[in-house]
Amino acid sequence: MLKLLHQLSEIVRLAYQYRLRPTKHQAAELDRWLSMLCAQYNFLLADRFNWYEQNRSPINACPLVCHLRELRDNPDYYSQKKTLPQLKKTHPWYSEIYSQVLQDVVKRVKVTFDRFLKGDSNGKRSGKPRFKARNRYRTFTYPQMKEGCLQGNLINLPMFGKVKVVLHRPIPDGFKIKTASVTKKADGYYLTLSLEDKTVPEIKPDFNPDKINGIDVGLKEFLITSEGETVAIPQHYRKTQKRLRVIQKRVSRRKKGSNGRQKAVKQLGKQHKKVADKRKDFHFKTANWLLSKSDIVAHEELNVKALARTKLAKSVLDAGWSIFLSILTFKAENAGKLVVSVSAHNTSQDCSSCGEKVPKKLHIRWHDCPHCGCSKDRDHNAAINIRNRAEGHPVLKAQHLLSDSRIGCEAYTIPVLRLV
Numbered sequence: 239m240l241k242l243l244h245q246l247s248e249i250v251r252l253a254y255q256y257r258l259r260p261t262k263h264q265a266a267e268l269d270r271w272l273s274m275l276c277a278q279y280n281f282l283l284a285d286r287f288n289w290y291e292q293n294r295s296p297i298n299a300c301p302l303v304c305h306l307r308e309l310r311d312n313p314d315y316y317s318q319k320k321t322l323p324q325l326k327k328t329h330p331w332y333s334e335i336y337s338q339v340l341q342d343v344v345k346r347v348k349v350t351f352d353r354f355l356k357g358d359s360n361g362k363r364s365g366k367p368r369f370k371a372r373n374r375y376r377t378f379t380y381p382q383m384k385e386g387c388l389q390g391n392l393i394n395l396p397m398f399g400k401v402k403v404v405l406h407r408p409i410p411d412g413f414k415i416k417t418a419s420v421t422k423k424a425d426g427y428y429l430t431l432s433l434e435d436k437t438v439p440e441i442k443p444d445f446n447p448d449k450i451n452g453i454d455v456g457l458k459e460f461l462i463t464s465e466g467e468t469v470a471i472p473q474h475y476r477k478t479q480k481r482l483r484v485i486q487k488r489v490s491r492r493k494k495g496s497n498g499r500q501k502a503v504k505q506l507g508k509q510h511k512k513v514a515d516k517r518k519d520f521h522f523k524t525a526n527w528l529l530s531k532s533d534i535v536a537h538e539e540l541n542v543k544a545l546a547r548t549k550l551a552k553s554v555l556d557a558g559w560s561i562f563l564s565i566l567t568f569k570a571e572n573a574g575k576l577v578v579s580v581s582a583h584n585t586s587q588d589c590s591s592c593g594e595k596v597p598k599k600l601h602i603r604w605h606d607c608p609h610c611g612c613s614k615d616r617d618h619n620a621a622i623n624i625r626n627r628a629e630g631h632p633v634l635k636a637q638h639l640l641s642d643s644r645i646g647c648e649a650y651t652i653p654v655l656r657l658v
């Protein structure tokens with residue numbers, strides 16, 4: 239138990255996303271870098287494929303007389319990295335890109351190709367890597383940022399220059415900027431900073447800050463994600479619960495000190511354990527499922543006492559939401575992923591699409607926004623708000639975030655509320 243608590247309290251890396259405000263010239267330059275990097279990515283990928291196609295020969299399909307082609311070493315991360323100086327000679331415009339950014343493209347190719355051949359840490363292989371169209375190549379990364387790269391509201395990107403950042407929340411105390419990624423999205427450019435607390439060890443390097451999911455506890459469902467997927471409270475859970483009540487009654491009906499009562503008490507204990515085990519199993523499965531599809535899971539800051547006082551009490555306590563969050567955090571840490579909690583303030587009232595407040599009472603299960611026409615299940619809307627808060631999405635206007643300064647610093651998980 240102590241070990242678990244220890245692991246839960248170790249949060250090592252955070253990803254904060256900010257909006258960038260490049261000048262017109264800078265935006266054009268960002269696009270130019272992206273298109274050059276995209277071309278290089280495709281080139282390196284083709285280089286890998288060529289080797290793979292030429293050298294892969296399934297035993298049964300190998301003709302008796304094999305034509306031996308000239309042997310070439312399998313291109314790997316290091317050999318591909320070594321081609322970069324040559325690239326800069328033949329295509330001098332590539333020397334305008336910061337070398338570590340260029341090297342990071344080689345790494346991306348390595349990661350996708352390794353996943354294709356060997357699979358990820360769970361041995362799950364992904365599909366054949368695809369060439370990227372220019373508009374699908376949206377991110378470049380500085381793998382090592384220097385201290386002091388953020389001056390006021392300007393981020394100093396080596397060989398690119400200083401770009402204006404909308405700092406809607408401060409970098410939390412004790413954290414240093416480790417890497418910086420620039421991403422082009424439909425509505426503009428974003429800067430993702432991965433922040434590291436130097437006091438704890440590093441986690442998985444290919445952590446993707448864009449794979450973020452918000453979850454909210456539902457009334458009928460166990461949870462709903464910001465993608466709109468729901469996890470139902472399992473049927474068997476209800477059944478064992480019912481059985482628990484039957485045995486409970488049996489205990490109270492029998493005479494104190496009688497053999498029959500003792501027997502029933504034993505049964506009750508067994509049933510309680512059964513319920514707990516099934517719940518635990520369900521929690522672990524749900525946590526695994528969530529973590530298989532997201533690198534960051536965001537949830538509302540939970541105040542169990544406050545919840546228990548409301549009508550929600552039964553479903554919240556039944557489903558063991560707080561226990562689930564502890565398990566989720568524990569699993570995430572082991573997988574090198576992150577669980578963050580955000581302010582629960584108005585998550586069900588605010589519109590996830592335009593940010594306007596749309597007041598509604600608890601019995602209103604549907605969110606209909608008169609301002610932008612957004613129409614969604616109430617809990618789905620809340621889950622999107624939770625995700626947006628975790629990534630500092632622009633729809634939650636900077637003002638709003640600043641006025642509620644709690645949001646800025648709380649991308650931590652409160653480790654454990656209560657464990658059984």
Ligand SMILES: [Zn+2]
Pocket residue numbers: 589590591592593594607608609610611612
């Ligand atoms: Zn709206």
